[in-house]
Amino acid sequence: MIHVLFVCTGNTCRSPMAAALFNHWAEVMGMSSRVRAGSAGMAALGGEAASEHAVKAMARRGINLAHHRARPVEEAIPKADLVLCMGHGQAQLLRERYPRFAERIHPLMPYAWGLRTDVEDPYGGDLETYEAVAEKLEETVQSVLQKLENSRET
Template identity: 45%
Template sequence: MKKILFVCTGNTCRSPMAAALFNRLAAASGIGYEAASAGLAATEGSPASASAIKAMEGYPGADLSCHTSRRLTYADIKEASLVLTMERAHRQYILSMYPEAHQKVFTLKEYVYGADGDITDPYGGDEAVYRHCAGILSKAVEKLAEKLK
């Protein structure tokens, strides 16, 4: 099975939501991919943000209640078929550390829509901000699953 890695800053909001949403679709469609997530500045072992967990309640099968954050490693980059970041700055940082990965590191919006852009960090926002972010991620991940079929 091929692996997709979603990357954000702290691995408590965007990337775990994206991975959970993708895995929910991948399981239903059998596309041969699975997703994981990591953060560039993650504190190892932190839970997903309470608001991210709540936002995922609207997407059955995308449960973050058992998620624990982890920091991006070289092994993650090496093992992934595709690395999708939430921001251009994340992509730049990864490519500065691992230039050999240039053919598989993109922002999520760049890979899915062909137009570069960031997915705004909901951290610190209210539940409506998290739900909005989850909606953006859900649409992007649906397009991603279609593209990978």
């Protein structure tokens, strides 16, 4: 089982949406017995719920995020096989903080697509902003799943 950890700042928007989408698509693609995702935040307040708009954006996709509770990255990183951060700066900081896990830590967009971009933080934005981020994340996690599947086959 490959444990993927998605990391953002507060673990209330991007990373929980990415983990929920990843697990959903792993199920759809028949990979749920081989991969599983969780999420954490660089500055997470443990136990905080997902943002209202994140919950709504996921509900529109048939995914329930209502029970999500934020957790700090310190608790989760040792158990992760692959750590995918929403931004380059987050990945760099985690590599510095946790050098023994550095090879596992990557910015999400370069890992998935080879793009030198970050996933914008929708925090404080309207539902449309969250929808745009959710759409980008949905396509991106599908790319990550395909990459993991392809690496398994070779």
